[in-house]
Amino acid sequence: MNIKEAETQTGITKQNIRFYERKGLLAPQRNLENSYREYSKDDIERLLQIKMLRKLDVPIEHIQRIFNGENQNEILKQHLDNLVEQKKHLEDAITICRFILRTKEEPADTQTVLLKMEELEQKGGHFMAIINDYKKISDIEKKDHFQFRPDFLVQTPQDFTKALCEYGMDHNLNLVVTKEGMYPNFEIDGMEYEAFRQVNGYGSVIFCKAKDSNMLNEAYTDMKPKWRTVLYRIISHLTVPVFLLIMLIGANFWIAVTAFLLFLCLEIACGIKFRKNKH
Secondary structure (H helix, E strand, C coil): CCHHHHHHHHCCCHHHHHHHHHCCCCCCEECCCCCCEECCHHHHHHHHHHHHHHHCCCCHHHHHHHHCCCCHHHHHHHHHHHHHHHHHHHHHHHHHHHHHHHCCCCCCCHHHHHHHHHHHHHCCCCHHHHHHHHHHHHHHHHHHEEEECCCCCCCCHHHHHHHHHHHHHHCCCCEEEEECCCCCEEEECCEEEEEEEEEECCEEEEEEEECCHHHHHHHHCCCCCHHHHHHHHHHHHHHHHHHHHHHHCCCCHHHHHHHHHHHHHHHHHHHHHHHHHHC
16 A cells, blocks of 8 residues: 555554654565555554554654564553653642642742742652752853953953962862963863953953863763753753843833843853854
């Protein structure tokens, strides 16, 4: 049968059938006369099996493992454990949302909500695990790039070296300058960084960036799920703007929005500026 007939029999769209073929889950024979795909009863059965597993939210990678000969029941047991964990997390989130909505105060007192989260954590919830993951990602991002403002104007290579060394001492870092100049290099615990400065009406600002970000990216490999890692990395960049937005929105909406956009543009501009100064 052709792909249109396979679509009718399985209820799977032609686009999805071709997607499964590209992923190696299906390999129909081709008609020697016209090279069109021809789907057998076994192909239809496999498509129905894929449909069942996808409805159970089994990842494509796990379906591939099943079709490669791994025990389906063992994989489904692992998947069930993940679903139970997700269910618990969702139940905790639902509980907190309902608690906030039932609170008479508007908005709900943050400290009270946090205490409620800690209560759930003691009963086996996942909020503390989420907070710890965010802290870990935030620390990694700070190692990748950071900036600071020295107490004096940086005008010479010697001033730059002094500023970096003082920053290292103030933050108890093992910071060693390896190349002096207005674009110096330095190391923190063996990790190499490069830096440049900007001068404005308030003094000098020093921008620092790790030379090899791949070393830091390796720290993300053991963090699951991946979508949460990406989300936390975005949040870590927007912490200051979001904080200002929350603080200012009570006073004036447009001031809050302007502050948010200003810090967001500054974050982007600093990244572009750093890349330009590298070259």
